[in-house]
Amino acid sequence: MRWxxxxxxxALLAPxxxxxxxxxxxQLFKAWMLQNNKKYGLEEYxxxxxxxxxxxxxxxxxxxxxxxxxxxxxxxxDMTFAEFKKMYLWSEPQNCSAxxxxxxxxxxxxxDSIDWRKKGNYVTPVKNQGPCGSCWTFSTTGCLxxxxxxxxxxxxxxxxxxxxxxxxxxxxxxxxxGLPSQAFEYILYNRGLMGEDTYPYRAKNxxxxxxxxxxIAFVKDVVNITEYDEAGMVExxxxxxxxxxxxxxxxxxxxxxxGVYSNARCEHTPDKVNHAVLxxxxxxxxxxxxxxxxxxxGPLWGMDGxxxxxxxxxxxxxxxxxxxxxxxx
Ligand SMILES: *[C@@H]1O[C@H](CO)[C@@H](O)[C@H](O)[C@H]1NC(C)=O
Ligand SMILES: *[C@@H]1O[C@H](CO)[C@@H](O)[C@H](O)[C@H]1NC(C)=O
Ligand SMILES: *[C@@H]1O[C@H](CO)[C@@H](O)[C@H](O)[C@H]1NC(C)=O
Ligand SMILES: *[C@@H]1O[C@H](CO)[C@@H](O)[C@H](O)[C@H]1NC(C)=O
Numbered sequence: 001m002r003w004x005x006x007x008x009x010x011a012l013l014a015p016x017x018x019x020x021x022x023x024x025x026x027q028l029f030k031a032w033m034l035q036n037n038k039k040y041g042l043e044e045y046x047x048x049x050x051x052x053x054x055x056x057x058x059x060x061x062x063x064x065x066x067x068x069x070x071x072x073x074x075x076x077x078d079m080t081f082a083e084f085k086k087m088y089l090w091s092e093p094q095n096c097s098a099x100x101x102x103x104x105x106x107x108x109x110x111x112d113s114i115d116w117r118k119k120g121n122y123v124t125p126v127k128n129q130g131p132c133g134s135c136w137t138f139s140t141t142g143c144l145x146x147x148x149x150x151x152x153x154x155x156x157x158x159x160x161x162x163x164x165x166x167x168x169x170x171x172x173x174x175x176x177x178g179l180p181s182q183a184f185e186y187i188l189y190n191r192g193l194m195g196e197d198t199y200p201y202r203a204k205n206x207x208x209x210x211x212x213x214x215x216i217a218f219v220k221d222v223v224n225i226t227e228y229d230e231a232g233m234v235e236x237x238x239x240x241x242x243x244x245x246x247x248x249x250x251x252x253x254x255x256x257x258x259g260v261y262s263n264a265r266c267e268h269t270p271d272k273v274n275h276a277v278l279x280x281x282x283x284x285x286x287x288x289x290x291x292x293x294x295x296x297x298g299p300l301w302g303m304d305g306x307x308x309x310x311x312x313x314x315x316x317x318x319x320x321x322x323x324x325x326x327x328x329x
Contacts, residue, residue, distance in 0.1 A: 021053040028056065029078075036075055048078040059255050068288055068310070072257030074301050081251035087131045088297070089249055089274040090177035094136075096246060096270030096321035099181045101226030103236060110238030115281035115292055122149040123242070123280055124157050126305025128298035130203030132175035137163040138296035139244040139276035140183040144193065144217055146242040146280070148327045158217050159199035166190065166208035174205040180244035180276055181224050181323040188219040188325075218328035227270065230312060230319035234282060242280045242294075245322040246273040247315070258303045260290045262310040270320035279322075282311055291318070 137160035167186035172178030192215025281292035
């Protein structure tokens with residue numbers, strides 16, 4: 001308490017050090033540490049405190065402005081974006097643009113809005129990839145889980161770790177990245193994917209332990225939506241099922257809390273996307289059309305693990321490589 005006061009006094013006396021944490025910011029950091037079960041050594045503590053305070057100020061500044069989405073503190077608030085990127089996103093470009101489209105748009109009607117979470121028991125609870133660039137495996141299992149549930153009424157939970165460990169022959173790289181379209185191809189040619197229960201997730205690279213007799217999910221065909229055909233994505237989600245897609249995560253997205261995410265500066269091309277997720281629906285709010293998206297950073301991030309992102313503008317390259325499987329049931 002006493003040294004907190006001293007710090008506050010020091011901050012008043014030394015306006016040049018305006019970026020130094022104020023006492024109330026440090027209190028907030030301590031509360032955040034408790035809430036997030038964080039413990040650091042002394043040196044690390046001051047390092048993380050400064051990063052936390054920088055993030056918090058960025059969040060407050062954003063929230064004071066006029067934006068379609070809000071930012072907030074979350075489990076990533078003691079990390080710089082560079083650290084976050086290294087731990088959770090693809091380190092290098094994947095072969096998005098090599099994915100040839102074969103989705104044929106039809107002329108039939110589709111709904112103005114849809115949310116597959118509300119149409120039935122079609123979407124598994126939000127999962128957590130942990131510190132491993134395996135988002136593509138969660139986008140893949142999420143999509144296959146939903147397509148199977150829509151076809152059979154049975155909602156399975158499928159094994160991301162099998163994709164991390166076994167799908168290299170299809171240009172996937174475990175914790176270093178991959179693509180849902182390539183993972184669907186793997187499941188098709190491998191003849192099956194095991195369940196979460198028989199092949200649990202470990203958030204790190206491992207050796208392949210696939211057991212064919214334990215496979216519970218199968219793929220008959222893979223549908224790739226034509227590059228930049230966002231209307232095709234809408235039709236696929238509106239008429240068929242959730243769709244896997246990738247987009248570029250930039251520094252602000254890490255702090256997303258709620259609302260419709262939009263960014264005027266992110267990239268729009270397939271070589272810049274670095275994170276794969278699952279579109280489970282779409283809608284419109286105050287004239288802004290959006291996608292409803294399932295992420296894989298646990299249920300505490302964003303809106304119960306989900307986020308909304310602006311639709312119709314290829315926002316952050318989200319229409320650059322979208323796909324879904326046709327399950328074999
Ligand atoms: C906020 O931004 C929207 C969209 O750009 C604009 O229409 C609105 O007038 C702005 N509101 C304020 C208070 O600046
Ligand atoms: C992209 O595809 C080529 C040809 O199949 C392959 O050699 C390369 O490793 C792939 N790159 C990635 C990042 O998967
Ligand atoms: C879909 O994309 C995958 C991975 O990029 C590719 O291997 C496959 O041939 C594509 N399918 C079609 C029908 O083009
Ligand atoms: C994980 O394994 C893949 C090959 O399957 C390799 O390309 C990649 O560098 C490994 N990543 C890490 C973080 O060990």
